[in-house]
Amino acid sequence: MKMLIFKLALLLLLSNQGRCGLLTKKLIKELFHGEDPYNRQIRPVINESTPTNVQMKFFVSQILNMDERLQQLKTNVWLTYVWTDEFLRWDPADFNGLKSFKITSDLIWMPDIVIYNNAADSYEPYMFNKIVMVDHNGRVNWASPIIIQSSCQLDVANFPFDYQKCHIKFGPWQLDGSELTLNGSGDETVFRSDGEWDMIGLTHETTLMSYVDSPGILHYDVNYTIHIRRRPMYYVFNLLVPCILIASTTLLDFLLPVDSGEKVSLGVTVLLSLTVFLLLIAQSMPPSSVVPIIGHYYVSTMVLVSISILLTVSVINLHHRGPYCRPAPRWLKRIILGQIAWYLRLQPDHFKNMKFAPDKRDYNANEKTFSPRKSVRKQIVEEWDRYKSENGKVTAPNDSSTQDGGQRRDEDQLLLLRRMNEHMKYIRAHFEESDEFEEIKNEWKQIALVVDRVFAIFYVLGTIGTGMILVFKVS
Template sequence: MRLLSLLSCCLLLLPGVLGAQGKFAYKLMNDLFANYSNALRPVEDMDKAMNVTLQVTLSQIIDMDERNQILMAYLWIRQVWFDAYLRWNKDDYDGLDTIRIPSSYVWRPDIVLYNNADDQFTGSMETNVVIRYDGQIMWDSPAITKSSCKVDVSFFPFDGQQCRLTFGSWTYNGNQIDILNHLDTGDLTDFVENVEWEVLGMPAKKNVITYGCCSEPYPDVTYTLMLKRRASFYIFNLLLPCVMISFLAPLGFYLPADSGEKVSLGVTVLLALTVFQLLVAESMPPSENVPLIGKYYIATMTMITASTALTIFIMNIHHCGPEAKPVPKWAKKFILQYMSRIFFVYEVGESCRRPTPEAEKPPKVQVMNGQAKREDPAAILKNCKESGLKNTATKEDLDWGKENASSDDHSAWKESGKCENGSDQCGVGKSPGCGECSKIHCLCHNERLLKNIEYMANCFREQKAAQKRTGEWKKVAKVMDRFFMWVFFIMVFFMSVLIMGKAI
């Protein structure tokens, strides 16, 4: 019961207490600002400088515009100074030691952001100030600032930026206001993490600069915001697609030349990389510093252009016709022998262990033990010449033989020769001594038919030589394709390792 009575008494006395505090606050307000002016610097000695302590808290990085080189940040700015005309004895006002009033009522230092890039020049928010009984004034105000920042995109997307925020008085020099930094670094305890930028630190430094316009020193406090870009987004959206596309360029050499798609593949890859380069160029400032990823794109596009040009050159070699010159000896030895083995280029039926099979020689026909065998036609002609036959065929006879070889062969056989033993013509009443030998001599006597056979044999030899020459040029083109494929694969690999090494 006693406890309840005490609580009820306290509740009855509480409104009176609060009412007394309010009355003393109004009385203090009237006493302080009766003869106060916020237009003059509140110091007793005008020759002495007023100390203003500055503290900046970084709350959030709103935007980083690399193209326009503007940093947009949300800051909490705290300014503390002493006003010589806003002091009171707290015992005279029922122990009231602090009051909160609008900041427009008191004198405020004109501290601004020197490198402000806002087109509207909006300053800090009009918040209240906290005044202590000893004259200390603390002004906390949030501000959204747009500051100019020199952006260096040489190592984009693995770059880091240093943006400076310089605060100083606009009209008061160092002999009137001295700016001090409360801490050696900006406050990052309430910082909201940014998805693109990582804050490494925010050191603060006081500078005293004498400008060309004035002889007085002007102090300022510069906060250097050290940022590092989070490169994961750009790696997966700009870099890896470029790497994968660039690996398609060497595969154009592996594509068969008869497919007709070698040049089309190179042109398609080149157009794809051009699109990615335009995406990077739109977000980067038009400066002389080319970004790292831009250099990678240019190097890859140059490589693909060179591969397309080499593909056109190799296809010209591949499609050499029968009228082409033979492959030079050095090319046969160096390309067709050594390089083809190094790059595992073999023809059908050829392997690295077994060399190319030699061309089969035409079988010879001989008569041994009553068995008929084939004989080389050149040997037959040689035997015919040794037998004393004269070559009396003229050009007209050769032409006549070409036209009538199929129709008059049998009749010519009958008219042209007799067997050596005086028997009948070939094919008519063969004697035992005639046999195969008589047929060979009958063939030798038909000179027109032999000329036709020799003409067809020469045409066949020329055709085989042209096919061999064309096949050699095709193999040279294939070896060069395989060589350039590995060369460009190595180039793409090293360029990719170099660009990825920057991320580490």
């Protein structure tokens, strides 16, 4: 019994559907092939002075792509147009209560609404080959999802923390304001984020204006503005974090010992790495005069790294000053080794209680003064002349006296002692001069170490300042 009832219901449904199909076929035949057939070339109004009012609804479904370099926005939108076609009306009573039917848009009149800022390869009409629904009172509803590629003037000054406003302008191309009026509305509730962009608003504005190709003729248009904000975490982890880490690596350049010979090589390597990342940013940005904030950060970091290389070369120059260089000036030692080194805890032990005397590096040993500014040989000659002046010449024996072998041996021994004394003075002066030169070299190395730490502090402050400027601009 139940099976019989089910079969009867199914037959009744199929018969109703078949009857509806026959009614629709009959209605379409009467409208399009009757005595006064429908003509889609004519604007569907009985009175030519009556404008056709088109209601437009715009829904943003998804942002498919934002090409920053070409400044183009590709979106998936849902469009709906509603207007009244006075030639598509009938009495539902004449067609067994049929109030609406669906037909392809190629068979009826369609408004010539185009996208003014279209960036696609062609201006192919997007309203044809679609399904429209026609009501018995002449109301036509066209609705379809389409993909729009439009131009969008980007403001990349705050990239990747940027906020963009992209405009999509719709309007009729041939029908002026006396023939077609256009009113728009929009909704962003159907938006689905692609992971990079979030929609924060959708606004629209309907205007009536004339254009240069048809002066004096007013046209309606609707300008939709899509307000979107970029999600910056992708660029933070792929562009900003590597830059910060590379810039931090430059700090190791100041901590690296000068004798390692790798200080300049490390700085140059860091500079080249930053250049590669800057090129990646330049390839994705539009070729305009506006430099994004991340570009400013990279350039500032590159300037800091370049300055660090220059400072490193200065430190190496100070470190490798040899014995042929002049000793460090008194004021330089007082400021760097006496004050700055104390604050940095790099002061040598023998400088902690030192009071810097006048800039004379002479020292006294056995009441005899030696200066490293004089050559060793010159000091020996001067010492020998001083010795002769103090002791006088050796008095020769009288010719009449007897020169026996004992006296000759005494003279030979005296001459030998004099020669030994000369050699000992030479050796003493040589070692004293070597110690003095080594002390000069060590002082310059210590000065270079302190200066290197000072440069490191300035570099850290510059890096922190650059980062703070970036944060303030973003906020």
